[in-house]
Amino acid sequence: MAVANQIGLNLARVRDQVAAAAKRSGRPEGEIQMVAVTKYAPIDVTRQLVEAGCSVLGESRPQQLWEKVDALSELNVHWHMIGHLQRNKLRRTLPVVHLLHSIDSLRLLEAVHAWAVDTQQTVRILIEVNVSGDAEKHGFQPQEAAEALRKTVDMDFVDLRGLMGMASRKGDELIARRNFRDLRQLRDRWMKEIPNCPDLQELSMGMSRDFPIAIEEGATLIRVGSTLFDGIDLST
Numbered sequence: 001m002a003v004a005n006q007i008g009l010n011l012a013r014v015r016d017q018v019a020a021a022a023k024r025s026g027r028p029e030g031e032i033q034m035v036a037v038t039k040y041a042p043i044d045v046t047r048q049l050v051e052a053g054c055s056v057l058g059e060s061r062p063q064q065l066w067e068k069v070d071a072l073s074e075l076n077v078h079w080h081m082i083g084h085l086q087r088n089k090l091r092r093t094l095p096v097v098h099l100l101h102s103i104d105s106l107r108l109l110e111a112v113h114a115w116a117v118d119t120q121q122t123v124r125i126l127i128e129v130n131v132s133g134d135a136e137k138h139g140f141q142p143q144e145a146a147e148a149l150r151k152t153v154d155m156d157f158v159d160l161r162g163l164m165g166m167a168s169r170k171g172d173e174l175i176a177r178r179n180f181r182d183l184r185q186l187r188d189r190w191m192k193e194i195p196n197c198p199d200l201q202e203l204s205m206g207m208s209r210d211f212p213i214a215i216e217e218g219a220t221l222i223r224v225g226s227t228l229f230d231g232i233d234l235s236t
């Protein structure tokens with residue numbers, strides 16, 4: 001099957017699943033935004049994904065992000081950075097990114113803040129929380145995340161929009177649901193307890209294998225990659 005047709009089918013399937021999960025949980029579908037994660041896809045397949053209607057794209061590695069931003073500069077898309085970002089890659093990354101999902105240390109937060117003040121450009125961020133406890137995962141432990149959150153209250157050019165999290169790699173659906181629920185409950189608690197807490201409206205959670213559960217637990221941003229490319233040869 002032609003790549004464009006296969007992408008169309010995959011996208012329709014994911015959108016149906018999003019709609020069904022929204023309906024099950026009594027949420028308006030418009031509350032849920034899909035970030036199409038293109039890290040597995042070459043440039044031409046990424047372009048076809050945009051032509052099929054995806055306008056929010058995510059990359060997890062800075063180099064690949066820069067490469068795609070350059071190659072696809074004629075397209076009208078918002079790029080999200082969803083993976084670990086080293087401080088020495090900030091300067092080249094922040095100007096091209098609409099939302100940075102992966103603030104995972106105080107040092108990174110402070111470097112982002114310094115860049116934002118320097119350039120007088122507001123940076124939209126999420127704080128990544130390690131809700132699964134998986135040792136190999138990035139993200140703050142919940143206690144430390146609250147501390148980072150308190151710091152952002154006084155950071156004028158840092159626009160904190162919410163939290164990001166991932167389900168345990170080894171867990172089943174029940175564990176994924178618990179991880180997502182934990183993230184939502186942390187959000188609710190911090191918004192009550194932290195003085196002048198910004199409006200943490202975004203919850204970035206859910207990937208190909210668990211996005212319907214994440215939606216049921218309150219996700220506003222789902223980060224969906226591999227399932228969009230089912231049946232497509234990505235080796236080019």
Ligand SMILES: *Cc1c(COP(=O)(O)O)cnc(C)c1O
Nearest residue numbers: 037060082207208223224225226
């Ligand atoms: C790769 C990646 C995704 C997408 O994962 P899929 O299982 O391919 O949907 C989501 N979030 C992050 C942080 C990723 O690195």
